[in-house]
Amino acid sequence: MPPSAASAREVDTLVIGAGQAGLATSYWLGRAGVDHLLLERRPELGGAWQDRWDSFYLNTPNFAFLLPGHIYDGPEPEAFLPRDEVISLFRDYARRIAAPVQLGTEVTRVARADGFSADGGFAVETDQGNLLARNVVLANGAYQRPRIPPSSANIPGHIRQLHSHDYRNPQELPEGAVLVVGTGQSGGQITEDLLDAGREVRLSVSSCPEAPRRYRGEDTFYWLLQVNLHGPEYGINGLHREQLPSPAARFMCNPLISGNDGGHSIHLRELGRRGVRLHGHFEGTDDGVLAFSDDLTARLAMVETGFGQRMQVMLDAYIAAAGIDAPAAEAVPVDDWLPSESGARLDLVAEGITSVIWCTGYGLDFGFLDMPVLDEWNYPRHTRGVTEIPGLYAVGLPWLTCHASSTVALVGADAEYVAAHIAAR
Known part of the structure; x- marks a missing residue:
């Protein structure tokens, strides 16, 4: 003892x-x-x-x-x-x-x-x-434990850096443009918060899928909850731990969605049309110049199709197996908007960026x-x-x-x- x-x-x-x-x-x-x-x-x-x-x-x-x-x-x-x-x-x-x-x-x-x-x-x-x-x-x-990429240490000291864990409102940030890294639920919602305050925003796109706020007559979470609770009764087990493809999948990000303003979907292309400058996945930094993956077009397509490829298939299978009389899924409008440039590199000082918000999750x-x-x-x-x-x-x-x-x-x-x-x- x-x-x-x-x-x-x-x-x-x-x-x-x-x-x-x-x-x-x-x-x-x-x-x-x-x-x-x-x-x-x-x-x-x-x-x-x-x-x-x-x-x-x-x-x-x-x-x-x-x-x-x-x-x-x-x-x-x-x-x-x-x-x-x-x-x-x-x-x-x-x-x-x-x-x-x-x-x-x-x-x-x-x-x-x-x-x-x-x-x-x-x-x-x-x-x-x-x-x-x-x-x-x-x-x-x-x-x-907020996760921040180690290469953040190479960003010049005069740039304000904080994790979404410590972000509270746009007024606490210095004047100037803001770079948000990550497009999970925190990244999407904080970007909208900054936009509503009239801030200029750059956004580094991750792999989190977009999702509709409502699907087949119900909030999407209603269907997800039903599959969690009752899916196995109908042979739908995709949301149970035993069906994960690997242990790493326990940490995959949640769909990009918001409860603000009565609840709504968040679409990256729409954020782009509102003035947000989109970049690929954050790769690293060297003396104030940030590098992003040069795959923004493919990345936008990936996040838009993620829901349809996995969750939608599973929800539809559950609705059918349970014999639920739900409306048909609405057709997703085609949106081929693309930014004028991919922005694979970003000079923080030259672009007037004074803050970086790391929406990169937790450990x-x-x-x-x-x-x-x-x-x-x-x-x-x-x-x-x-x-x-x-x-x-x-x-x-x-x-x-x-x-x-x-x-x-x-x-x-x-x-x-x-x-x-x-x-x-």
Whole structure:
């Protein structure tokens, strides 16, 4: 047993993180009568939603706000919640389920503490003291470590650089043009935020597919949710973890779509027509000159066909197999707009660019784990959230069991399974 064990607080189950995954786990642990404690590094509840920009809206409709014991029953199921309302809902949810949360506590190390209990246990070090836990649930989410390309270090110091994690509004940026790198949901929405403020924007296009906000009479997420929930009943398994082509696919980007302004699709060519200068994939930089892939025409075609090649086929198959009477898919208008130049190189100073916003996603952060349980992708090795180390669990990660495992809509299902496994121990 570690030397600090004598002074460590003991708890049956420790949940690291009090965002949606941690709170959902707390709900089910409470229902099972399991003594537990949630540790949250932030000073306030609200999870990673507190790290979003001022104009952010949830990308999933209100009907998909499905935390355990809480289903949206308001007057606008098809509407979308702004950031501050999302945060308030989570804080209210934590109060209603009486989640035992300790705020402002950073976990710095989790190690085995064999001998603490008959079936093992864990020594947990934090910046607020040490604990001993029989079980530990990793619920700190997938949005912990902002990813920024190493070559960003070669960008001149007078250029303001920040990750989407730290972006709040256009007014906080210096005057001048802005380069946004990445066209996932963050990149698309931040680009629109800058455009609405009258800023000149350059946009580096990644491989995230465009998607229609609505498809065959419903919000596209409605169909995705149905396939996640009921697809296997009809032999449609494409959104379940076992069908992923490779472990890397767990980190593929979500479709380019927005919950702002009542919810809408985002089309890169339309952004181009509005004045955004489009570039290919960011490749690197040398003394203020940035290089992009010289494949913008093919890249635009790729992002436009991505939905039709995979998701649309799967949604149509589900609708047919389930015998749902849905309207036919609308024909996609042909759009052959192209920029006048591909912009494979960009001189930041010459083009008046004073800010770069990296919308390049996040990496998992389990640096506090002092035990061999992570795979080459820094992802815990597990089966349905139960890791290969007895007593160690994971909830709320992308593709934990299915495509929507990390969403508000379905995180509760994985949390319920993990909580039941803990209670059965």
